[in-house]
Amino acid sequence: MKELEKTKRISIAATLTILIVLIAVLSFERPKHLYKVNSINTLEKIVSADYFVSLDDINNPNYILIDVRNQFEYEKGNIENAINITTSEILSDNNTDILKEIEEKEKIALLYGARPNDVNGAFLMLTQLGYKNVKILTVNNSYLDNQLITKNVSIEKSNADIQAFIDESVKKASKGVKKKVVVKKPAKKVITVKKKKKAPAEGGC
Amino acid sequence: MVKKKVAKVLALRYMILAGILIILAGGLVLLPKYEKHEGIKPEQLLSNVISPERYISTDKLADILINQDPSYLLIDVRDEESYTKYSLPNAINIPLKKLLSEDFEAYLNQDQYNVVLYSNDNFYADQAWIICNRLDYKNLNVLKGGINKWYETIINPPKPTENMPAEAFELYTFRKAASMYFGVAYPEQFKAPVAKKVVPKKVITVKKKKKAPAEGGC
Numbered sequence: 001m002k003e004l005e006k007t008k009r010i011s012i013a014a015t016l017t018i019l020i021v022l023i024a025v026l027s028f029e030r031p032k033h034l035y036k037v038n039s040i041n042t043l044e045k046i047v048s049a050d051y052f053v054s055l056d057d058i059n060n061p062n063y064i065l066i067d068v069r070n071q072f073e074y075e076k077g078n079i080e081n082a083i084n085i086t087t088s089e090i091l092s093d094n095n096t097d098i099l100k101e102i103e104e105k106e107k108i109a110l111l112y113g114a115r116p117n118d119v120n121g122a123f124l125m126l127t128q129l130g131y132k133n134v135k136i137l138t139v140n141n142s143y144l145d146n147q148l149i150t151k152n153v154s155i156e157k158s159n160a161d162i163q164a165f166i167d168e169s170v171k172k173a174s175k176g177v178k179k180k181v182v183v184k185k186p187a188k189k190v191i192t193v194k195k196k197k198k199a200p201a202e203g204g205c
Numbered sequence: 206m207v208k209k210k211v212a213k214v215l216a217l218r219y220m221i222l223a224g225i226l227i228i229l230a231g232g233l234v235l236l237p238k239y240e241k242h243e244g245i246k247p248e249q250l251l252s253n254v255i256s257p258e259r260y261i262s263t264d265k266l267a268d269i270l271i272n273q274d275p276s277y278l279l280i281d282v283r284d285e286e287s288y289t290k291y292s293l294p295n296a297i298n299i300p301l302k303k304l305l306s307e308d309f310e311a312y313l314n315q316d317q318y319n320v321v322l323y324s325n326d327n328f329y330a331d332q333a334w335i336i337c338n339r340l341d342y343k344n345l346n347v348l349k350g351g352i353n354k355w356y357e358t359i360i361n362p363p364k365p366t367e368n369m370p371a372e373a374f375e376l377y378t379f380r381k382a383a384s385m386y387f388g389v390a391y392p393e394q395f396k397a398p399v400a401k402k403v404v405p406k407k408v409i410t411v412k413k414k415k416k417a418p419a420e421g422g423c
Contacts, residue, residue, distance in 0.1 A: 033247040121254035156325045159353040163291040166388045173390035
């Protein structure tokens with residue numbers, strides 16, 4: 001009888017464990033958004049730099065323009081046929097549906113913002129979530145008389161050679177110093193001349 | 206008969222329980238899918254990305270460098286060539302390509318220093334920051350505007366025009382002083398030391414005056 005009771009307890013414990021595990025599995029909610037690309041592959045993608053599109057190539061019918069600025073800016077002025085998906089809303093259900101649809105149609109989502117720097121976040125988020133059809137339109141958007149002006153820009157271009165600028169400034173400055181030294185030498189002579197005049201006056205006493 | 210049946214069920218029960226456990230264990234096979242999901246949640250990452258908290262201005266960085274704050278570490282994510290050509294003082298070069306290599310992990314994944322990432326603009330530095338932030342690396346900052354902005358504001362600051370507020374002039378004085386610290390020379394900068402040299406010369410002439418009366422005494 002004792003044996004039987006023991007086995008009973010064990011079987012009850014086992015059934016309970018299985019039940020708990022089952023409940024846990026069923027109630028486990030799969031997160032909505034998961035990275036599909038790990039960091040190393042993301043980095044490779046970034047370094048490849050094959051995701052930039054210039055303004056001249058915009059007329060490709062495969063491109064679907066997406067404006068990542070906020071709604072106000074979008075309504076103020078946007079590139080023709082662009083859809084507005086603000087960066088902060090990029091994970092919302094609506095926008096996920098839109099992006100999925102673009103992916104299914106095998107088109108390319110072309111992101112743009114006020115500057116390429118502003119698109120970076122949205123672009124990297126989508127890339128890491130596994131969208132392979134995302135590119136950046138390398139433009140600056142600004143306003144003149146409430147008209148949107150879109151200009152091509154190059155990414156990460158070095159504007160100035162700083163080392164050369166510093167060397168140049170030192171050269172210029174040192175040239176200036178030489179000139180000034182020449183100017184001050186005659187000043188000294190003037191002072192000594194004055195001394196001579198004083199000396200004979202004192203000696204007279 | 207009844208006893209036999211009960212015994213049969215009893216024997217089977219363990220088989221069934223074991224079977225269910227094995228099936229559940231089989232579920233573990235599905236888990237490697239999550240391996241790619243390293244780092245913080247996408248939602249969290251997005252809110253970090255939107256926040257401008259990571260940016261540090263060139264003026265603040267200049268202040269930090271001049272005061273030689275030891276808690277800051279500068280990391281240049283441009284390629285080696287640009288790094289050797291010009292870089293900020295005491296910066297370390299980690300080209301974007303090699304960002305995740307093991308050699309450099311110690312610089313990025315630590316909590317002793319405030320790290321400032323920079324590139325020509327802040328495009329690549331931002332990308333580096335986003336990747337590191339996903340991996341939950343702490344204390345990372347990005348130099349807003351990068352080296353280009355550094356040139357425009359610190360190395361070659363624009364002179365304020367006369368109708369600008371006093372703050373603009375104060376800022377210009379600071380930036381100009383900073384640029385001198387970082388090696389830029391101004392023509393008028395040399396006026397000051399030259400003027401100082403004139404002062405000891407005057408002292409010399411005073412001595413000569415003393416000699417003069419002695420000569421006169423004879």
